[in-house]
Amino acid sequence: MQSIYKGKLPLSPPPKLAVISALDGIGTLVGAKFREHQVDKGQDVLRFGEVPEGLHVLIAGHTCRYRMLGDGRRQITAILVPGDLCDLEAGLRGRADYAVGALTRCLVGHLPADPICDAKPLNQELLAALLIRLRRDEAIAREWMVSLGRRSAIESLAHLFCELRTRLADVGLATEDSYELRITQDDLADALGITSVHVNRALKQLREYGLITLKRGILVMSDRPALEKLALFDPSYLQP
Amino acid sequence: MQSIYKGKLPLSPPPKLAVISALDGIGTLVGAKFREHQVDKGQDVLRFGEVPEGLHVLIAGHTCRYRMLGDGRRQITAILVPGDLCDLEAGLRGRADYAVGALTRCLVGHLPADPICDAKPLNQELLAALLIRLRRDEAIAREWMVSLGRRSAIESLAHLFCELRTRLADVGLATEDSYELRITQDDLADALGITSVHVNRALKQLREYGLITLKRGILVMSDRPALEKLALFDPSYLQP
DNA sequence: CGCACAGTTGACGCACATCAACCTGGGTGG
DNA sequence: CCACCCAGGTTGATGTGCGTCAACTGTGCG
Structure with missing residues (x-):
């Protein structure tokens, strides 16, 4: 285990290999060019109600999905770790019913076009990999409800x-x-x-x-x- | 709104048309023969850890997904209404990490073979419809976490x-x-x-x-x- | 050196739990 | 057809886990 951050900026190489290999079935993504950018703690990766463009992959740091109630109460509904897709199903269609925020300074990969909905015919392997991730996300959500x-x-x-x-x-x-x-x-x-x-x-x-x-x-x-x-x-x- | 149950048994026709039409994208299912059976209140439709065979569609009544903790504490993680798939993603692969139980006497449709994993090539429309349902389930789960x-x-x-x-x-x-x-x-x-x-x-x-x-x-x-x-x-x- | 943000701690209050008794209605059997 | 039965609902008294408020302490950064 090594620190991602030495000093102020995450300039030490994030453990990309492990993270990328975590994208197993989504390996096709690795072929595609995705632009990395840094997000400061407290910033939003995806705002509530926004229609996300493409997909966001967390590479280093921690993000979360969260919802706000009108009076300021906040509930975090998922904590994301490197290798996770921030807006997994938001990209599938329509506007997000949640926001994604950075819990630490992090490094996020952005895939501008949506490879799932845009590809015709649909990329079956990709879709299967996505289903597995959706399933896992849901299992985690269930366990959080138990907690x-x-x-x-x-x-x-x-x-x-x-x-x-x-x-x-x-x-x-x-x-x-x-x-x-x-x-x-x-x-x-x-x-x-x-x-x-x-x-x-x-x-x-x-x-x-x-x-x-x-x-x-x-x-x-x-x-x-x-x-x-x-x-x-x-x-x-x-x-x- | 009409009562599903007259007397002891749900012999009055459940509002199938509405429910089936709720299966919009999963219309292909309607073509397939699925066997209806009745489940009494308190019975399990799917036991924890079981590998489900095929899919269960709720036709009348209410079921729930739930998890037990060792000491008897129980958390219901979803309440299902007619038209819902009880074991939505459990069928995708592997054993269920939750149980499905009947909250009232209900009518459940059972599709023996798994049309998602078995069909080759994958039925794209079906898969797309399934993704929409997964997405909705997850949105509901998020809202439950907020509650x-x-x-x-x-x-x-x-x-x-x-x-x-x-x-x-x-x-x-x-x-x-x-x-x-x-x-x-x-x-x-x-x-x-x-x-x-x-x-x-x-x-x-x-x-x-x-x-x-x-x-x-x-x-x-x-x-x-x-x-x-x-x-x-x-x-x-x-x-x- | 000092500001600002995160963590720590104590006093006190409240939402919800626990325990226990009692009520109610609809299903069952004599 | 009535009398019983019992799961589910209702209510009161009391306990407690967590919330609220507020002050103070660390710690990293400019």
């Missing part, structure tokens, strides 16, 4: 840490028990449906239990089995 | 009622302000991530505010605009 509805704050937090480790390990960005996580407690709170104050207290608990340490953006699972047990984590939903 | 994480109990309940009205109206099973809803408070609780006692109190509040009545399985929205406002309901996520 939001039926897990306690500390269980939800532990579960999120376990899920992210698995997903990051899939693209070579996590070891067996650690990874880089530079997301603020405010953002974690909006993902878990609680307040940042309570995220802080739950983190403290996990630390006191000797399950994790989280310092300077590096998460270490000191006792991963115990953490997974506390979280009621069953990774089968993440398998292809 | 679970950021709406109060009464707002979530109101929102669910609004969502179901829209979805049922799409298949001709709801008027502008009423529909049949024979789901128990226990099931509503597991969908909303709260307890049935609290569902009861939230319902009482909505009744006292003059927004709804719910008697003998008939939900009437006495003041739909006010209900939608309370729920922070924006139906755009349900549009195709």
